[in-house]
Amino acid sequence: MKLKLSALGAGLGLLLATMPAVAHHQFTMGFDATRPITLTGTLTRVDWVHPHGWLYINARNPDGSTVNWTIEIASPNALRGRGLLRTDFPVGREVVVTGYRAKNNAPVVLGWTLMHPDGRSLPLTGPDGSDAPEREVRTSPN
Numbered sequence: 410m411k412l413k414l415s416a417l418g419a420g421l422g423l424l425l426a427t428m429p430a431v432a433h434h435q436f437t438m439g440f441d442a443t444r445p446i447t448l449t450g451t452l453t454r455v456d457w458v459h460p461h462g463w464l465y466i467n468a469r470n471p472d473g474s475t476v477n478w479t480i481e482i483a484s485p486n487a488l489r490g491r492g493l494l495r496t497d498f499p500v501g502r503e504v505v506v507t508g509y510r511a512k513n514n515a516p517v518v519l520g521w522t523l524m525h526p527d528g529r530s531l532p533l534t535g536p537d538g539s540d541a542p543e544r545e546v547r548t549s550p551n
Contacts, residue, residue, distance in 0.1 A: 440519040444510040447520065448478055452502050457495045464498060464520065464533075465504060480495050480506055480520040482533040493531055502526070508533070 450468030464480040482488065485495070503526055508518035520533035 432541065439511055439513075440509040441512045442509060445521075446508060446510050446518060448506045448508075449473075450478065450504065450506075452498060452500050452504050453477060455495060455498045455500060459484050459486070464506070464523070466504060476516050477507075478516045478518060480508060480518050480533070482520045488533075491532055497531060498523070506533075514532075 418539040423454075448466060448468040450466035452464060452466050454463075455466075456463040462482040462485055464482055466478050466512065467475050468478055469475055488494075505524040506518065506520055507522045507524075508520040511517040523531045523533055525531075
């Protein structure tokens with residue numbers, strides 16, 4: 410009986426310990442799959458950090474004003490596993506980013522792809538463990 414209770418306690422402890430990690434990677438907690446967006450702008454900063462990397466781009470609104478958007482991307486390890494390096498994201502370069510808007514309407518996006526002027530398209534998130542929808546992102550107004 411003691412062995413069964415110990416095993417149950419250990420299993421419950423393991424389950425509780427992994428819950429924050431699962432919640433952290435829950436796409437639907439912070440992003441809206443019904444609000445895809447495409448942003449064109451200048452890359453201003455790259456944070457190559459764990460557990461997720463971050464890109465920042467200045468993009469123009471239709472009225473001409475500029476907004477600095479925060480783009481959540483996969484971890485450096487996941488990106489390296491796809492053959493990408495920090496140098497693939499040069500600050501000052503004009504890029505096109507597709508992704509999904511934050512539910513709270515902040516200028517935050519879960520990045521899906523980044524396209525360079527030469528046409529190279531880099532995967533930013535997706536089948537590496539996030540549960541973002543696996544479909545093509547279509548252009549949407551800001």
